[in-house]
Amino acid sequence: MNKKELFENIKRKRSFLCVGLDTDIKKIPEHLLGEEDPIFAFNKEIIDATADLCVAYKPNLAFYESLGVTGWIAFEKTVKYIKEKYPDQFIIADAKRGDIGNTSEMYARSFFEHLDIDSVTVAPYMGEDSVKPFLVYPDRWVIVLALTSNKGSHDFQLTEDKNGERLFEKVLRKSQTWATQDQMMFVVGATQGKLFEDIRKVAPDHFLLVPGVGAQGGSLEDVAKYGMNDMCGLLVNSSRAIIYADKTENFSKAAREEAEKVQKAMNELLTEKGI
């Protein structure tokens, strides 16, 4: 999916919501545990209940890997299900990969060739040649970690160099020399509040993937206030607050209600921005 198509979906659905599929076998409703593939059964219901309210799904690889092969089967089935039934959804493999060139090539092969996914999150620590192998696929996106939503983001990402440039700013600046804004997004945590202004100084036009709204406590209003641009430029993710809104047989209905609340707020924010 390219940038224009993504923006069209946002305008049509009045939403820039990404639903995070952090599906944990220990947290899904009990009645699903008897299913042949409980993880996929859960995802399928969540997806069917929310697909008209969001523009993206973000399966978090860790949750699938924690079950080994069984988890990977559920992950692949989930991706295939979204692609076939809801081809207008932007799929993000939240994998935070990154390695030397020949190894990143293999990760790119996994996500873009084997699974035909739109985008993958990538850690920047290893620099240019760890990111570039992901950039040879047309209309596929690399989403580089810039300023994450967690407390540990303060450990290294805010370190200032001799010229006063912070590491996340250097990542934003340097990585823009590796790809256009039609192939690259950045991860910026919703919990970072006013720092979004600093992000937009360095990367005014890029799409940002914003986790941290919901269970992590970030404010959607602040994110929109400081981060939204003329093409929206935001994919705001919510995982736990939506998918675990209820743990009974009613779970997908409750997930829909939560997603609907977010979508309504997003509709207003888009309108305020004139989108």
Next chain:
Amino acid sequence: MNKKELFENIKRKRSFLCVGLDTDIKKIPEHLLGEEDPIFAFNKEIIDATADLCVAYKPNLAFYESLGVTGWIAFEKTVKYIKEKYPDQFIIADAKRGDIGNTSEMYARSFFEHLDIDSVTVAPYMGEDSVKPFLVYPDRWVIVLALTSNKGSHDFQLTEDKNGERLFEKVLRKSQTWATQDQMMFVVGATQGKLFEDIRKVAPDHFLLVPGVGAQGGSLEDVAKYGMNDMCGLLVNSSRAIIYADKTENFSKAAREEAEKVQKAMNELLTEKGI
């Protein structure tokens, strides 16, 4: 495996070699492609041919993931095979993971609970709470990226802060406050040469996992000269130079010959150090 056991293995085998299982379906000998699981068949032969010459195996997750579920099956079989037949081998899941706390917990569950692996490589960009969930498992190791072997290591890892501390040094210093040297190692690329001296100033006693000897051009002698400590403190990895030494039916014999050359050189370096 704890540090003392690892050191005992190094002394007994006169080797600090780690064989990297970067098994690529496009590079293995053709005659194996007819096997039910060519990747596992290849690994099995490589392992049997080299197990007495090395102290560790490092499957590189990217290579397995590139085949999706099929690759994960081969990965799990490989780990199981090593654990059962060669329980004195230290196993490193080269995964370079790292995410917010609740997600890193899932990665830890995958590698330490589900697969019962000794150690996993972790990217430090997201800071303390992305690494800590890996540290709750006794006798399991976290191997933090410090100064990697690739060209892109210069993009961010060498950035000096206002006090002249480089990012890799800050990573070494800060991460030591999260765990003891009995639970943490660092990745330092063999291609970094004299920078090993700077590493040892900040982390004199830690084990270092050193990729980049062989195909990437790093020098084993330099690594030992600048990086070896009284407990050896080094696991030097070679992947391609060993496992793809030959691409005919003779491949495992050729791999053994390459591993033997490295082991002999390591024996001398250990002797020189009085180990």
